[in-house]
Amino acid sequence: MNVYRCETCGNEIFERRAxxxxxxxxxxxxxxxxxxEPFVSSMLTVTPAGFEDSYELIIGTLGKTKAIYRRV
Ligand SMILES: [Zn+2]
Incomplete structure (x- = not known):
């Protein structure tokens, strides 16, 4: 997975910001x-239309930041 690193201070973020x-x-x-590196996860069994019947949503450490992602 990729992160965005600030060219000035080196701060890293998962989602690009302005x-x-x-x-x-x-x-x-x-x-x-x-x-x-996952540190908390939750299995979703009630999902929005268009998604699988269930999937795992994870929050993990990615570089110097945190990321929320779905287990594939
Ligand atoms: Zn910065």
Whole structure:
């Protein structure tokens, strides 16, 4: 998975934003952060239309930030 790293302060975020929450710079570089390390998960069994009947939603550490993702 990839993260966006601020070119000025090195802060990393999972979802790209207009500005860095650390220093307000607008310049990011996309970097590979490897696989996230899960620390909490939840199995969803009531899902919106168009999704599988159930899937696992996970919050994990990815580089210097956190990511929310679905187990594939
Ligand atoms: Zn920054």
């Amino acid at each position: 500005v860095c929450p650390g220093c307000l710079d607008e310049r990011f570089v996309e970097v590979e952060s490897g696989e996230p």
